[in-house]
Each structure stands twice: as structure tokens, then as C-alpha cells.
Amino acid sequence: MPHDSDGFRRAADEAADWIARYLADPRRHRVNPSIKPGELIDALPKAGPVEGHPLDAIFADFERTILPAVGHWNHPRFFNYFACTGSTPGVISEMLSAALNTNGLNWVASPAVSELEQVALSWLRQWMGLSDDYFGQIFDTASTSTMHAIMAARELADPASRLEGQTTRLTVYCSDQAHSSVDKAVVAAGLGLNNLRKIESDESFRMIPAKLTDALANDKANGFTPCCVVATVGTTSTTAVDPLEPILDVAAPYNAWVHIDAAYAGAAALLPEYEWMLRGNARAHSLVVNPHKWLFTPVDCSAFYTRHPDVLRRTFTITPEYLRTTGDPREVNLMDYGVSLGRRFRGLKLWYVLRYFGLQKLQELLRGHIAMARQFEAWVAADDRFELAAPVPLSTVCFRLRGEDSESRTRAMVAAVNAGGEAFISQTNLKGRYAARVAIGNLATEPQDIAALWRCLQR
Numbered sequence: 282m283p284h285d286s287d288g289f290r291r292a293a294d295e296a297a298d299w300i301a302r303y304l305a306d307p308r309r310h311r312v313n314p315s316i317k318p319g320e321l322i323d324a325l326p327k328a329g330p331v332e333g334h335p336l337d338a339i340f341a342d343f344e345r346t347i348l349p350a351v352g353h354w355n356h357p358r359f360f361n362y363f364a365c366t367g368s369t370p371g372v373i374s375e376m377l378s379a380a381l382n383t384n385g386l387n388w389v390a391s392p393a394v395s396e397l398e399q400v401a402l403s404w405l406r407q408w409m410g411l412s413d414d415y416f417g418q419i420f421d422t423a424s425t426s427t428m429h430a431i432m433a434a435r436e437l438a439d440p441a442s443r444l445e446g447q448t449t450r451l452t453v454y455c456s457d458q459a460h461s462s463v464d465k466a467v468v469a470a471g472l473g474l475n476n477l478r479k480i481e482s483d484e485s486f487r488m489i490p491a492k493l494t495d496a497l498a499n500d501k502a503n504g505f506t507p508c509c510v511v512a513t514v515g516t517t518s519t520t521a522v523d524p525l526e527p528i529l530d531v532a533a534p535y536n537a538w539v540h541i542d543a544a545y546a547g548a549a550a551l552l553p554e555y556e557w558m559l560r561g562n563a564r565a566h567s568l569v570v571n572p573h574k575w576l577f578t579p580v581d582c583s584a585f586y587t588r589h590p591d592v593l594r595r596t597f598t599i600t601p602e603y604l605r606t607t608g609d610p611r612e613v614n615l616m617d618y619g620v621s622l623g624r625r626f627r628g629l630k631l632w633y634v635l636r637y638f639g640l641q642k643l644q645e646l647l648r649g650h651i652a653m654a655r656q657f658e659a660w661v662a663a664d665d666r667f668e669l670a671a672p673v674p675l676s677t678v679c680f681r682l683r684g685e686d687s688e689s690r691t692r693a694m695v696a697a698v699n700a701g702g703e704a705f706i707s708q709t710n711l712k713g714r715y716a717a718r719v720a721i722g723n724l725a726t727e728p729q730d731i732a733a734l735w736r737c738l739q740r
């Protein structure tokens with residue numbers, strides 16, 4: 282029997298009940314698991330079953346064996362990396378999309394995949410204040426989105442490269458605070474890491490436009506072709522915001538593609554008080570924002586926007602006969618805009634999440650996180666044992682212990698907090714100095730969680 286409806290209903294009821302309890306109180310779990318590498322592998326059979334197991338037995342093992350090895354990103358005291366929270370609409374839409382298992386290779390294969398993605402991304406575009414000519418598509422991660430930006434930049438700067446491979450020496454620019462995904466994108470596009478220029482950042486960790494000017498001029502004089510500038514709006518370590526408009530001014534004479542990496546902080550553009558961050562976006566070429574970071578959409582959901590979809594199409598369109606479609610001008614075949622052919626129905630979860638919360642609630646949640654970060658920042662600033670390690674423009678706070686052995690004592694503090702399992706924080710390196718880092722962005726985080734973390738750090 283291909284599908285056992287009764288069995289499904291029983292197992293789904295049990296899972297739904299478990300999920301409802303889990304989402305209502307993720308605090309019941311340690312935020313980070315306390316297991317050693319390889320422990321889960323050792324706890325599971327070395328080979329798969331010859332005869333299948335019933336769903337209730339599999340679920341029992343999920344609870345007993347798998348769950349203790351899970352890092353609880355839904356936990357309100359998950360302050361590591363950037364938060365990524367499951368939400369009710371996110372879970373339901375993922376369940377529906379798994380049930381449909383539809384694959385939007387092209388428009389014909391599943392019109393809803395193509396069209397709902399356009400609709401949800403258009404809502405988000407408007408809320409973020411992006412110019413109307415941004416065309417959007419959803420990738421898995423910001424790393425993939427940025428790789429597509431750099432591949433399109435290569436096409437624009439070196440149109441012969443699609444047929445010949447790279448024909449000129451192309452260079453890419455980002456700040457010394459940019460995410461490592463830019464480096465990976467340069468590798469993936471075959472441009473070579475030696476051709477990635479890390480532009481110095483200022484004392485607030487923002488790219489210095491004058492240094493970009495020098496680097497571009499120097500490269501041009503030495504026979505390189507500047508191909509792409511990546512401006513980060515919300516760096517990973519400190520959430521610094523590169524000055525977009527000056528960067529656009531500097532890049533313009535070189536016709537270099539300007540990509541905005543707003544993977545985390547782009548969400549804050551939903552707030553009118555953060556409109557300044559993306560001012561100038563109408564002159565940039567592309568932008569990435571991850572709804573799976575700070576917009577309560579389950580991983581994976583990275584929104585990639587470009588004002589030059591024609592360049593993406595030039596880069597990626599290859600259509601074997603079996604993928605030919607109707608040719609209707611309104612039909613969007615997302616396979617033509619990137620590397621992958623198969624496409625999950627990610628637009629469904631983004632649409633569900635945006636509709637469920639609505640702009641007002643999302644704004645309220647984001648403001649709540651920013652306010653909690655301000656509170657935490659104030660506690661750090663008022664305690665002479667600590668110092669702030671960077672400005673706090675959004676909802677992430679970097680700090681360290683003062684005095685001798687600052688690094689080793691701060692390291693020990695981070696390790697002690699994380700070993701306790703009550704809260705999970707991270708560390709970073711800021712211009713050679715170690716700092717602890719707390720990122721607030723979880724749907725369930727409340728002031729009591731920040732207070733608990735502060736008590737933990739005090740201990």
C-alpha cells in the first residue's frame with residue numbers, strides 16, 4: 282500500500298502534539314546538546330533495516346536517541362550565530378510542502394512554485410523599501426545567493442567568460458569584516474582568492490570607502506578588471522553597516538556589480554527607523570536577505586534580489602528539449618536564473634510566515650529584540666569588569682572582560698556559559714582581539730532570557 286492514511290493520521294497527530302508542546306516550551310531542553318563527536322553515530326545501527334519499521338517505533342527513537350543530539354535553535358536562550366526560529370506558520374507550511382513534494386523546475390512543472398515565490402518576494406521587497414525593479418528568487422542560503430551575484434558580475438564584466446572561461450583578470454572587493462561566503466563565492470566562480478581584495482574597515486567595523494577607491498584605482502592601473510563590490514549591511518561579527526551610498530559612488534565609474542549582503546540585517550529594513558541602511562539600493566545590482574535568519578522562517582530560505590535578471594538569464598539559461606515550456610511572456614522559469622534545476626516550494630513557507638505575522642507584528646518583534654540588545658548593552662557598559670567591544674547598531678552585542686588576560690578570561694567565560702547548557706553564546710575576533718558575542722533574534726526570547734544570560738555571565 283503506497284500510503285497508509287490511518288497510520289499517517291495517528292503518527293501525524295502524535296508528531297503535531299509533540300511539536301505544539303515543543304514550540305510552547307523549548308526551555309525544557311538544554312539549548313546546546315552535551316554530547317561528544319561520534320556519540321550519535323555510535324548509538325545508531327551501522328546498517329539500515331532490511332524490513333521497514335513502524336512510524337511509532339521510529340518516533341520513539343527520534344525522542345530517545347536523536348533529540349539529545351539536537352542543537353535547539355528555537356530555544357529563547359540561543360544567542361549564538363544569528364537566530365533562526367521555527368514558527369507555527371513555518372512548521373505548517375513545511376509540512377504541506379513536504380506532502381505536495383512538488384518540484385518547480387520550470388513554470389509548467391508547478392506554476393505555484395514559480396508564482397508564489399514571486400508574490401512573497403514582492404511583498405518582502407516592498408516592506409524592505411527596495412526599488413520596484415528588483416526581481417527575486419529564493420535560494421537555500423546566503424552563500425548560494427552571493428555566489429549567484431558574483432557569477433552574474435563575472436558575466437557582466439567578462440561576457441566572453443560563459444563560452445571561453447575567464448578571459449580577463451577580474452577582481453572582487455569586500456570589507457575585512459565580510460562573511461566568508463564571499464570568499465567561497467569567489468572560489469566557486471573560479472575567480473581565485475588572490476583576486477579578492479579585503480578593504481580595511483574603520484573603528485566601527487564599516488568598510489572605508491576611500492580605501493575602496495584606492496584599491497579599485499590600483500587594480501585598474503595594473504590591468505585588472507574590477508568586477509564586483511560586496512557591501513555588507515549587518516556584518517556577522519558586529520552587525521556593522523557598510524556605507525552603501527559612498528560605496529556605490531566609488532564603484533560606479535568601474536561599472537562593477539554591487540551586491541548587498543544583508544543576510545541578517547536586511548530584516549531590520551522593515552522598520553522605518555532603519556531605512557537608512559539600504560538607502561541607495563536602487564543603484565545596486567543585487568541583494569541577499571535571509572528570512573531564515575531574522576524573519577522567523579524555517580531554514581532554508583534565502584531571498585536573492587537583482588535588478589538585472591537579464592544578466593542572470595544570460596549566465597544560466599540552457600534549455601534541453603524536455604524542459605521547453607509555453608513561451609508565454611508571464612511565465613517565469615526560475616531554472617533560467619541560477620545553477621539548480623530542482624526547486625523546493627520555499628515560497629509557500631515565506632508566504633505563510635509573512636501573512637501570519639503581518640508587517641506590524643514583525644516590526645514589533647524586531648523592535649523587541651533591538652530593545653533587549655540595548656538593555657544588555659547597558660548592563661555591560663555599567664559593569665566595570667566588562668567592556669563593549671563594538672557599537673551595537675542592531676540586536677547583537679560584542680563584549681569582553683577588561684584587564685589582564687582579557688582574552689583567556691573571556692574565552693573561559695564563554696566556554697563556561699556554553700558548558701552549562703542554559704544559554705548558548707558565541708565568540709569572535711575583532712581586529713585581532715577576542716570578544717564574546719550575543720545575538721538576539723529568537724521568536725521566543727523575552728527580557729527574562731536576557732536577564733538569565735546576564736546572571737550566568739556574572740557567575
Ligand code: PLP
Pocket residue numbers: 362363421422423424425460462513515516517542543544545571583
Ligand atoms: N552573510 C552574512 C552577513 C552572514 O552573517 C551569514 C551567516 O551568518 C552569511 C552571509 C551566510 O549565510 P548562509 O548560512 O545562509 O549561507
